[in-house]
Amino acid sequence: MREAGRAESVTEPRRPASAFSCTLPTMEPDDSDEWLLRGLRSGDEQAFGTLVDRYYGSMIRLALSFVRSRAVAEEVVQDTWLAMLRGLGAFEGRSTLKTWLFSILVNRARTTGAREARSVPIADTGPVVDASRFGPSGTWAEPPEQWIEEAESRVDAEKLRDLLRAAIDALPARQREVVLLRDVEGLTSTEVCEVLAISEANQRVLLHRGRGKLRQALETALGGPISSSSGGGTR
Amino acid sequence: MNLWIFGRRSRPLVCQQVVEMVTDYLEGALSPRDRARFETHLADCPNCTEYLAQIRETIRLAGRVTPEDLTPEMRTDLTDLYRRWRSED
Numbered sequence: 001m002r003e004a005g006r007a008e009s010v011t012e013p014r015r016p017a018s019a020f021s022c023t024l025p026t027m028e029p030d031d032s033d034e035w036l037l038r039g040l041r042s043g044d045e046q047a048f049g050t051l052v053d054r055y056y057g058s059m060i061r062l063a064l065s066f067v068r069s070r071a072v073a074e075e076v077v078q079d080t081w082l083a084m085l086r087g088l089g090a091f092e093g094r095s096t097l098k099t100w101l102f103s104i105l106v107n108r109a110r111t112t113g114a115r116e117a118r119s120v121p122i123a124d125t126g127p128v129v130d131a132s133r134f135g136p137s138g139t140w141a142e143p144p145e146q147w148i149e150e151a152e153s154r155v156d157a158e159k160l161r162d163l164l165r166a167a168i169d170a171l172p173a174r175q176r177e178v179v180l181l182r183d184v185e186g187l188t189s190t191e192v193c194e195v196l197a198i199s200e201a202n203q204r205v206l207l208h209r210g211r212g213k214l215r216q217a218l219e220t221a222l223g224g225p226i227s228s229s230s231g232g233g234t235r
Numbered sequence: 236m237n238l239w240i241f242g243r244r245s246r247p248l249v250c251q252q253v254v255e256m257v258t259d260y261l262e263g264a265l266s267p268r269d270r271a272r273f274e275t276h277l278a279d280c281p282n283c284t285e286y287l288a289q290i291r292e293t294i295r296l297a298g299r300v301t302p303e304d305l306t307p308e309m310r311t312d313l314t315d316l317y318r319r320w321r322s323e324d
Binding site: 058208 | 250251252254255257258259262264283285286288290292293294296297298299300301302303304309312314316318320321323
């Protein structure tokens, strides 16, 4: 496995201070990350299996944001697990296991992605809602179409997930990384900044643009057709 | 001076500005003054209120996207990897 022992990529990010008190060891066996980590250290294969089940899919998805091919993403994920195991002795639980794993993965995926010579992402700085939808005074000329009720009560859950997945895949890579970590994986903004090594302000800009595009995709797919006659908003 | 501050404070936001502030609003990154201007606008604007609700719904739906399952082949590879690591020391 290439570069599996690179020490700098297993550095443990700092967990937000507020979450510190949650790491007190418990003696009852459970399936928390803390407990499974303890199993891992003592050679419990089942604990490893449970952790792999828990994070593999998220890791592949994140890796695919940095590297082109599925096969390379799988290699990156394997490298990450090995680096994680090798760094296990030094892991003190200052960050959550998830944040730590994702940090290792991002380091590895970035190195691999750079080697693959991916094209430089195109700067994406336009407004989050197309300017043509506002009048000269900056007021909505073409207001948001309604789709929340449609999504909540009339669309099949699986169809919604497919729609979201496709919209996330279509995002520019840096926006996709932030949206995946923040909104799909549920990391805090501090954790996202640690994993991706970006500033809070940068994180917000990428999140803003990414979420805006997802909303637009949902509106396009689920919103009613833009009526040429004014006033016909209800369905 | 007071007049100047008063004048700045009373300048209302337009919809096009509001939609660009939505994430900062949800992240708690707006200054108290901008937060107040943002909320004042929302109180009077059903379209921007709908936009904010749609962003919240988008976040909620994104949180329901599930990762794919592990293939049996990959599970075997990773179990091998764990065994290799265990025999390393």
